[in-house]
Amino acid sequence: MSKEDKPLDYQRRILDTKGVAQRVDLDYLKRPNRFRDLRHMLTWLAPAVAAAASIPFILGIGGGEKVFSNGPVSRSHAIFENNCGACHASLFSSVADASCKNCHDGPPHPAKSIDTGKLSSEPRCAQCHLEHQGRGIMAEVKDGNCTSCHGNLLLNGSGIKLASTRVTTFAEGKHPDFPALKKIDARPLKLNHAVHMPLQPKTIRNMKLPMKCGDCHTTGLNSPKGDLMPVTFDRHCMSCHKRELEFDVYQVLGALSAPSPHTKDPETIHAHILATYEKALAANPSLPERPLGREFVPTSNPSAWLDKVVHDSESFLFDRKCQYCHEYESGSAGGSNGYPVVRKTAPVLGRFVSGNPQGEPWLTRGEFSHRAHRAVDCASCHSAAKTSTKTGDILIPKMADCTACHSGSGTHLDNCSQCHLYHNKSKESDKDRRPVRELVGSATKFTGSESSTLPSRYQRERLGAEYVTGGHP
Amino acid sequence: MIVDSTHRSWILGCTAVAMAGTAGYLGYAWLSANGPSGGSIPGLIFASAGTGLIVFECLLSLRKKYPASPLGRVSWWLRAHVWLGLLSLLLILMHSGFSWGHGLAALLMWLFAIITVSGIFGLVLQNWLPRRMMELVRREALYDQIPMVVWQLRMEADERVEFLTADLGMLEDLTEFVRAGGVKQYFDPAQKAGAAEKQQVFVDKRKAVRQIDIGDEAAGAMRAHYLEEVRPFLFEKTTPYTSKLFATADKGAAYFSHLKTILPVAAHDVLADLEAICEERRQLAVQSTLHAWLHGWLYVHVPLSMAFLVLTAVHAVISLRY
Known part of the structure; x- marks a missing residue:
């Protein structure tokens, strides 16, 4: 076999270092690499797209600036949702108080006019009222805004007359009790809660006891907070205590007997008694012929009979019946025409204060809503009511009764703003600096007791059922 | 990049800064009446620090583009990139008060989350896959x-x-x-x-x-x-x-x-x-x-980082404007 015809030798595959290296193209970095190119393209494209997409939002095209909002505005400000400039009036600065005061007055702290303290520094509106926190109520500020000062009131204010100068949280022992607990209710009435709500059930004059709280204490239907309506004789007492108005001491009237009117005017009562007996005498002229009471001899004539029964009936009524509940001014015969003068007990809503027919609120620094607590049993807060025997007993619950539910719940129910107001609402005015009180007064009619002065907010809220608003919120 | 003992100083340093920042944040959140807020002074300080670190993170691309740069070795930059990146996330969360925000702020948080997760994912892969490749691919080529x-x-x-x-x-x-x-x-x-x-x-x-x-x-x-x-x-x-x-x-x-x-x-x-x-x-x-x-994760990490940088600038300017 010639050399040319000899088959080629088959060399087995050997992968040595040199062979492997020779497979490498030294110019590979110069060749296009689609993955590397794609990454470079994306690296430039992504920021370019981001920048281009931002332009319409920056320019506010189609309300695009909304994307820069930190969150939905509060319910009350929802109308400004797409109008940032309504509040953010100046560039590169916080929302100024002037923007808020375009609509809100925001009268200064202290919350109530009775306070005399002054803040070391007045905070800005936006410092406490945070916007863009969702559709909540902006007025519900966090406790930190209050405790930042009230945690050390002596340091952060001047002229402080509050007893508690260190309130850091709403918890038992860390929040003062209601000041009302130390006050006196000098209401000239004799009311015994314990008699009306005995611990053991019983029946008196066909009336089953114990009574329920709601039998006398009802909430105003038109009151936003369900404030209690005043207890009145006609509405709440008369159904059981009607006989306290009966004056027929000799039991001579029979079917003609009519209870005396429940009034503080003794002349009216006298006229009613006289008229009743005259009517009875006219119907039965033989009445004077019978002896009266334990006497054995009848009166001499009808005139003397009439004089005696009226006198004795009035004595019976004024000396025994009226005083069952009422107190008299400086002796029972100190009034005009020898009649006693009943100490005035106007149907006050809050605490009775002599000389103030409208009374004063029990809670002077906070707000309370019976409506919000309607699911709670009355006795769970007013636990002392069932054992109270005097009108002057203060039945306001202790703070521990509140903290039992409102402390440590971790919800807004624990917040200071649930009870307390920062701004002095009584001094609030509208945009034109007209006091809101004046605006409300001009459009309302107070159908309760007539007064020369406009009804206070306290009255308006507590007399909701009797107070008619005429268009102003 | 393998996470080894050369990272110890970075880990310790960043942990110390994170702990200091957390202490500062807790104090600020405790004392703040309305809780932490991005627009407050401490919130803006956290934002500035976080944004500064983010800008530094993005400079890694430039550093790698110029291998002969005298500004430190690329390995040093990579270590800084990893640990300062994690630190910047913490600072930005402190800036936002650990809330996700709305609108552009929420978009930025989502982007930052994706960038961070993709970065961590890439770091894990870089520490695991090369060893795995050594086992599976004996005939490795460029x-x-x-x-x-x-x-x-x-x-x-x-x-x-x-x-x-x-x-x-x-x-x-x-x-x-x-x-x-x-x-x-x-x-x-x-x-x-x-x-x-x-x-x-x-x-x-x-x-x-x-x-x-x-x-x-x-x-x-x-x-x-x-x-x-x-x-x-x-x-x-x-x-x-x-x-x-x-x-x-x-x-x-x-x-x-x-x-x-x-x-x-x-x-x-x-x-x-x-x-x-x-x-x-x-x-x-x-x-x-x-x-x-x-x-592959770099196709997500790098472009989104650049977009994030642009949107962060927009967010900063617009937030200060309002």
């Missing part, structure tokens, strides 16, 4: 060279199969390239032409007649199996069938074991070499897959 190596593997397989089948009729353009590893150089053109002529004679002879005689039937079977099943696997983009056929080393061995049973013993050397070529090709495919995992 990633960018894989198409070139695959082409050479195909050429080599063609040549070896032609010992059994003569000319396969495959015509491919010969790619000229600058070979590494040293190539015999001919300075005399006559010598170069002579060597080329000698090589051509070798090729012509191989293509003309089967150099290993295994009979017509076996040569036909070999040709069919090679062209239908083996050669399609030796392309950059393989067919699903061949990928499945050579999915693992065991499957490849089983396939060639089968060929050895149907072909004469004289062909077994060529089959053994073909098996080695296919195994190398399979390993390169595994390398490509692992490389895609190893670097």
